[in-house]
Amino acid sequence: MLGQRSDGTEAVASDRSEPILTVDSLRKTYETDAGTTTAVDDISFTVETGSVVGLLGPNGAGKTTTIKLLLGLIRPTSGTARINGVSATESPTGASQSVAAMLEGARNIYWRLTVRENIRFFARIGGQPADPNRIDRLLEQVGLADRADDPVNELSRGQKQKASLACTLVRETPIVVLDEPTLGLDVESSFELRRELRRLATQEGRTVLVSSHDMQVIEALCDRVIILNEGTVLADESVDTLLDLFQTRVVRVTVDGQLSNGVRTELEERFGATAWTTRGDGETVTHQFDATHVQGNEFYELMAVLRTSGTTFVSVESLEPDLESVFLRIIETERVASDD
Numbered sequence: 001m002l003g004q005r006s007d008g009t010e011a012v013a014s015d016r017s018e019p020i021l022t023v024d025s026l027r028k029t030y031e032t033d034a035g036t037t038t039a040v041d042d043i044s045f046t047v048e049t050g051s052v053v054g055l056l057g058p059n060g061a062g063k064t065t066t067i068k069l070l071l072g073l074i075r076p077t078s079g080t081a082r083i084n085g086v087s088a089t090e091s092p093t094g095a096s097q098s099v100a101a102m103l104e105g106a107r108n109i110y111w112r113l114t115v116r117e118n119i120r121f122f123a124r125i126g127g128q129p130a131d132p133n134r135i136d137r138l139l140e141q142v143g144l145a146d147r148a149d150d151p152v153n154e155l156s157r158g159q160k161q162k163a164s165l166a167c168t169l170v171r172e173t174p175i176v177v178l179d180e181p182t183l184g185l186d187v188e189s190s191f192e193l194r195r196e197l198r199r200l201a202t203q204e205g206r207t208v209l210v211s212s213h214d215m216q217v218i219e220a221l222c223d224r225v226i227i228l229n230e231g232t233v234l235a236d237e238s239v240d241t242l243l244d245l246f247q248t249r250v251v252r253v254t255v256d257g258q259l260s261n262g263v264r265t266e267l268e269e270r271f272g273a274t275a276w277t278t279r280g281d282g283e284t285v286t287h288q289f290d291a292t293h294v295q296g297n298e299f300y301e302l303m304a305v306l307r308t309s310g311t312t313f314v315s316v317e318s319l320e321p322d323l324e325s326v327f328l329r330i331i332e333t334e335r336v337a338s339d340d
């Protein structure tokens with residue numbers, strides 16, 4: 001519940017008794033010259049108030065289409081989405097009162113206006129008075145206080161993105177949707193923006209739905225992740241559960257000696273061997289690789305392959321899987337299953 005805003009007006013309240021976002025059998029198809037494209041194929045999920053949920057998926061998975069459907073920017077072919085108790089499909093304007101979105105990086109703000117003018121403008125079109133104190137606080141929070149009166153086109157890419165974030169946050173809606181918020185940012189700017197987004201989620205209790213290719217963003221920010229592929233939900237789990245599921249699956253193996261191409265291919269196909277490094281030549285060769293599909297007995301099978309390969313085993317260490325390896329594994333498993 002957001003209750004009173006800092007300027008004394010009522011924020012759009014959220015009812016904690018039902019999920020703030022409910023997506024039910026949502027489907028979107030497009031008719032193109034090449035035939036029918038199914039961008040979103042019967043997806044369902046809910047999001048609880050105050051949680052931070054990531055939408056992850058390869059190119060063309062349906063992330064942006066899902067976000068556009070939730071924002072009421074496009075109409076679904078079938079299915080429904082309810083935002084804060086209002087149907088985004090039947091009453092897109094009503095539902096949009098509860099959501100502010102940052103889409104396409106900083107392209108949605110006005111580059112000839114100053115940062116402050118942009119924030120004021122977005123506050124007004126959201127139907128809220130542009131309280132100067134609140135705008136100053138927001139500028140402080142996103143680290144743009146000293147650039148507040150500069151036109152946006154004089155800012156760096158990271159600063160533009162922060163200005164866009166401030167324009168999204170000024171509306172104080174219960175839900176914030178961010179599509180690729182760190183796209184194109186350098187490491188430092190991405191880190192700073194992640195810190196600001198985490199603060200937003202933890203201190204202000206807003207519900208955040210964030211789509212990103214940047215696994216670090218999802219891992220650092222999200223409580224839960226929904227993995228989309230070809231328009232369907234492949235996984236919907238807490239980030240911790242996903243990482244735990246794959247806990248024992250990545251081992252780094254080092255061996256001495258010559259490995260034939262046949263053995264190497266077998267290691268790649270059966271155990272997902274990747275990240276190969278080879279040092280030395282002639283008699284003294286060391287190979288290192290990461291086996292990414294190893295669980296339970298598979299580990300002993302991997303050792304058996306190495307024993308018969310004529311190499312000498314040097315070391316094995318367990319690697320913490322990161323979300324990226326988990327994600328690639330899920331997508332690969334799905335690809336193999338759909339090929340069968």
Ligand SMILES: Nc1ncnc2c1ncn2[C@@H]1O[C@H](COP(=O)(O)OP(=O)(O)OP(=O)(O)O)[C@@H](O)[C@H]1O
Pocket residue numbers: 030031032037038039040057058059060061062063064065066
């Ligand atoms: N207006 C449209 N007309 C026809 N096809 C579309 C349209 N919009 C999206 N698609 C198709 O729907 C599928 C899903 O696209 P979408 O943009 O939702 O994916 P995405 O997960 O956001 O991808 P990316 O990460 O590359 O932005 C793709 O195959 C895309 O080509």
